[in-house]
Amino acid sequence: MREGAAAAGLRAENLSRIYPSGEGTVTALAPFTHTFPAGLTAVVGPSGSGKSTLLNLLAGFDRPTTGRVLVDGTDLHALSEAGRADFRLANYGFVFQSHNLVTILTALENVEFPLTLAGVPRKQRRERARALLAEVGLSARAAHLPSQLSGGEAQRVAIARALAHDPRVLLADEPTGNLDSHTGERVLALLTGLTRGGRTVVLITHDPEVAALADHTLRVRDGEVTADG
Ligand SMILES: Nc1ncnc2c1ncn2[C@@H]1O[C@H](COP(=O)(O)OP(=O)(O)OP(=O)(O)O)[C@@H](O)[C@H]1O
Numbered sequence: 001m002r003e004g005a006a007a008a009g010l011r012a013e014n015l016s017r018i019y020p021s022g023e024g025t026v027t028a029l030a031p032f033t034h035t036f037p038a039g040l041t042a043v044v045g046p047s048g049s050g051k052s053t054l055l056n057l058l059a060g061f062d063r064p065t066t067g068r069v070l071v072d073g074t075d076l077h078a079l080s081e082a083g084r085a086d087f088r089l090a091n092y093g094f095v096f097q098s099h100n101l102v103t104i105l106t107a108l109e110n111v112e113f114p115l116t117l118a119g120v121p122r123k124q125r126r127e128r129a130r131a132l133l134a135e136v137g138l139s140a141r142a143a144h145l146p147s148q149l150s151g152g153e154a155q156r157v158a159i160a161r162a163l164a165h166d167p168r169v170l171l172a173d174e175p176t177g178n179l180d181s182h183t184g185e186r187v188l189a190l191l192t193g194l195t196r197g198g199r200t201v202v203l204i205t206h207d208p209e210v211a212a213l214a215d216h217t218l219r220v221r222d223g224e225v226t227a228d229g
């Protein structure tokens with residue numbers, strides 16, 4: 001944990017999401033309160049149970065029906081739209097099942113991209129991007145476009161990009177879902193390595209072997225979340 005222990009970290013308070021559905025409603029996420037410890041938390045549960053709903057609320061991509069999300073004491077959903085976008089840029093990294101790389105940028109430029117948005121000077125962001133590509137084992141692919149990378153390579157570039165600005169919180173939705181088991185393991189080893197230095201990583205996975213590697217587990221079933229230590 002970083003300093004300011006009481007308010008530090010990622011916290012969900014009475015967080016819920018109800019969607020309209022036809023004449024009625026769907027409780028995608030029932031109210032729950034949880035402080036995410038530093039380290040890797042796996043979120044597991046059947047399809048349609050509410051895992052992505054939870055992640056989207058933690059990210060501020062979706063608005064809660066009740067409750068709030070606190071990041072080091074800042075109420076994410078109380079920020080303006082622009083304020084939330086800036087806050088996200090400064091504090092969050094994301095890795096999704098489809099890597100969402102920018103197709104017209106090289107691997108190196110993709111990793112640089114968040115730093116460009118953050119106004120980091122060119123030389124500095126180039127160096128940082130090169131170091132990150134080396135960390136994910138892709139120095140030799142720096143000049144490749146996403147279409148010239150394998151699925152696992154593209155996913156590793158996406159992880160390097162998510163780490164470019166050293167985010168406080170890393171959110172990942174099935175990042176190993178499209179990968180063969182060997183590449184998936186490599187991606188996962190990267191993600192578990194990320195929790196050094198007090199970072200909070202929240203990882204949705206269907207894979208019990210992946211979940212077994214996590215420090216903590218959240219189980220979601222029909223929108224009800226329970227923590228497993
Ligand atoms: N925008 C939306 N409008 C209405 N209902 C939604 C919306 N998003 C999700 N839901 C519903 O909320 C429930 C939870 O969906 P969610 O995407 O969180 O599941 P999930 O656990 O991520 O599933 P999967 O493992 O298949 O990705 C589902 O019943 C889904 O149909």
Ligand SMILES: [Mg+2]
Binds near residue numbers: 051052053
């Ligand atoms: Mg999902």
